[in-house]
Amino acid sequence: MLKMLLLAYLALLLTMLPACLPHILPAAETTPTQTESAERPLPAPAGTRAAQTVLLRLPDGGVCEMDMQEYLIGVVAAEMPAAFEPQALRAQAVAARTYALYCGEAHKHGTAQVCTDPGCCQAYSADSALRTNWGAAYETNLARIRAAVEATDGEYLSYGGAPVFAAFHSSSAGATEDCGAVWNARPYLISVPSPETAEQVPNYQSSVRCWRLDFRDTLLRAHPECDFSGEAEGWIGETERDGSGRVAAVTLGGVRVRGTELRQLFALRSTAFTLSYAGGIFTFNVTGFGHGVGMSQYGANTLAAAGWDYRAILAHYYPGTTLVAARQE
Numbered sequence: 490m491l492k493m494l495l496l497a498y499l500a501l502l503l504t505m506l507p508a509c510l511p512h513i514l515p516a517a518e519t520t521p522t523q524t525e526s527a528e529r530p531l532p533a534p535a536g537t538r539a540a541q542t543v544l545l546r547l548p549d550g551g552v553c554e555m556d557m558q559e560y561l562i563g564v565v566a567a568e569m570p571a572a573f574e575p576q577a578l579r580a581q582a583v584a585a586r587t588y589a590l591y592c593g594e595a596h597k598h599g600t601a602q603v604c605t606d607p608g609c610c611q612a613y614s615a616d617s618a619l620r621t622n623w624g625a626a627y628e629t630n631l632a633r634i635r636a637a638v639e640a641t642d643g644e645y646l647s648y649g650g651a652p653v654f655a656a657f658h659s660s661s662a663g664a665t666e667d668c669g670a671v672w673n674a675r676p677y678l679i680s681v682p683s684p685e686t687a688e689q690v691p692n693y694q695s696s697v698r699c700w701r702l703d704f705r706d707t708l709l710r711a712h713p714e715c716d717f718s719g720e721a722e723g724w725i726g727e728t729e730r731d732g733s734g735r736v737a738a739v740t741l742g743g744v745r746v747r748g749t750e751l752r753q754l755f756a757l758r759s760t761a762f763t764l765s766y767a768g769g770i771f772t773f774n775v776t777g778f779g780h781g782v783g784m785s786q787y788g789a790n791t792l793a794a795a796g797w798d799y800r801a802i803l804a805h806y807y808p809g810t811t812l813v814a815a816r817q818e
């Protein structure tokens with residue numbers, strides 16, 4: 490029954506998203522089933538070639554030139570569980586390659602292209618760390634991830650002829666976030682439905698509890714103009730939600746505080762939360778994990794388990810982009 494509901498939901502998603510499919514599925518615009526037998530990606534414009542190396546800034550500040558495939562194996566291994574579906578791992582490999590190429594064009598780190606900080610660029614695990622972390626599963630896990638990277642060799646997402654800002658996150662609360670709610674808006678990073686639920690995602694629901702005075706002091710440090718002179722029951726004002734259902738802002742002590750700032754101040758796992766007060770304690774009940782922009786990793790895994798291939802997954806989470814297959818020379 491649950492599986493039928495999921496399949497019905499996925500079919501509904503596909504009917505809602507005709508505009509995002511033609512870019513990689515030129516012959517598959519009419520029925521959902523065709524999206525699972527997608528054509529190969531479009532060839533890149535003549536002369537285009539994906540970078541074979543990446544300039545990686547190491548935690549000690551040094552810069553290392555690495556083979557792109559070896560770098561991507563370390564990124565996918567660090568960013569996504571190896572046990573995820575093969576098509577989800579492929580989608581992650583393409584997103585990671587795209588992001589590295591995007592950073593190279595953005596000159597984000599001077600002489601280096603990307604760093605290993607997941608809060609800045611994307612995580613990366615060296616082979617020695619993977620051997621330690623995976624133990625007896627090392628060979629099996631590495632083979633799964635290497636297969637995903639090699640199967641998508643050279644492929645990246647393009648918009649307007651350039652690699653896109655391929656943001657991704659762990660899990661969403663029903664829909665992804667519009668990029669404009671977190672960073673600068675991008676036409677290919679808009680809110681789209683995402684099917685993962687608490688059944689697929691560990692710690693999908695979480696909560697943060699904060700004593701009344703700690704709550705007050707944390708906000709006053711950031712916003713001294715807040716007025717907390719009355720009873721705590723009256724401190725929470727209007728909650729504004731954006732199109733994805735996440736918190737755009739909450740009025741607290743008469744001051745409008747953005748959801749992204751509250752996430753940071755109170756270490757919330759996402760901005761998909763409710764805030765309540767009782768018995769001297771403020772409670773944030775939070776759904777999902779991450780900024781919510783771009784591909785949801787658990788959403789990608791859920792779609793892959795339902796039969797979507799990585800091209801359809803990428804087209805869903807990055808609508809309007811083109812999957813480019815660049816030549817390797």
Ligand SMILES: [Zn+2]
Nearest residue numbers: 603604609610
């Ligand atoms: Zn970085």
